[in-house]
Structures are given as structure tokens and as C-alpha cells.
Amino acid sequence: MTADPSDYEKAMPAVSAFLTKMERGIDRTRATHAGQPYSAVRQALALALEEEGARPMVPQVVDELARQISEGTDR
Template sequence: MATDPREYEKAMPIVAAHMAKIERAVDRTRASHAGQPCAAVHQALVEALQDEAAQRVVPQVIEELARQISETPASPPS
């Protein structure tokens, strides 16, 4: 099944905007919860995604991001 390239071109700005929302939520969660227990990071990430109106993320992706953020050492305060 061939896909019309125009459909791709129309979808890409929507996909890029959604990815930017996810990235902001992850960055915010990493900044505030790096090194904390995975459950706390997971909850904070879910809330950040909701704040960004980016709730449509595969649960396994959220789990993996929360695990990675939890395992990241917290940055020393500036």
C-alpha cells in the first residue's frame, strides 16, 4: 500500500508539535526529579505530559523515560 507523500507532509507538523510537547515534559521532569525513585518520577512525568496536553504516549515509553530519569544523578544546585 503506497502512501501519498502529501499526507506525510501534512502530518509532519502535527507530529513535530506533539514531540516538542513530550520533550518539554521530559526536560521538566528530568530537571525536577532526576535521581528520585522511579514511582515518583513516573507520576511527575505523567503530570507533566498532562500539563503539555501530550497524554497520548505509549505506556511503555513513559515507563522507560521514568526509569532513565530515575537513574540519572541529580544535578547539583546552581
């Protein structure tokens, strides 16, 4: 089964908007919580993503992002 290329084109504006919201939440959290304990970062990140409208998020993705912010790494 192959995907219709027009389905991809139709979905891209929504995907792009979601990624922009996600990036804003991550950037906000990184600016205010970089280097802080994981639990504080995780809570702040979850709140920032919710406030930006970047929900639902896969919990493991939020965990990994929080770990990176807490450790002060970008990847």
C-alpha cells in the same frame, strides 16, 4: 500499498508539535526529579506530559523515560 508523500507532509506539523510538548514534559521532569525513585518520577512525568498536552502516550514509553530519569541516564 504505498503512502502518498503529501500525507506525510500534512502530518508533520502535528507530529512536530506533539514532540515539542513531549520534550518539554521530559525536560521539566528531568530537571526536578533526576535520580529520584522510579515511582515518584513516573508520577511526575505522567503529570508533566498531561500538563504539556502530550497525551495520549504509550505507557511503556512513559515507563522507560521514567526509568531513565530515575537512573539519571539519557538513554
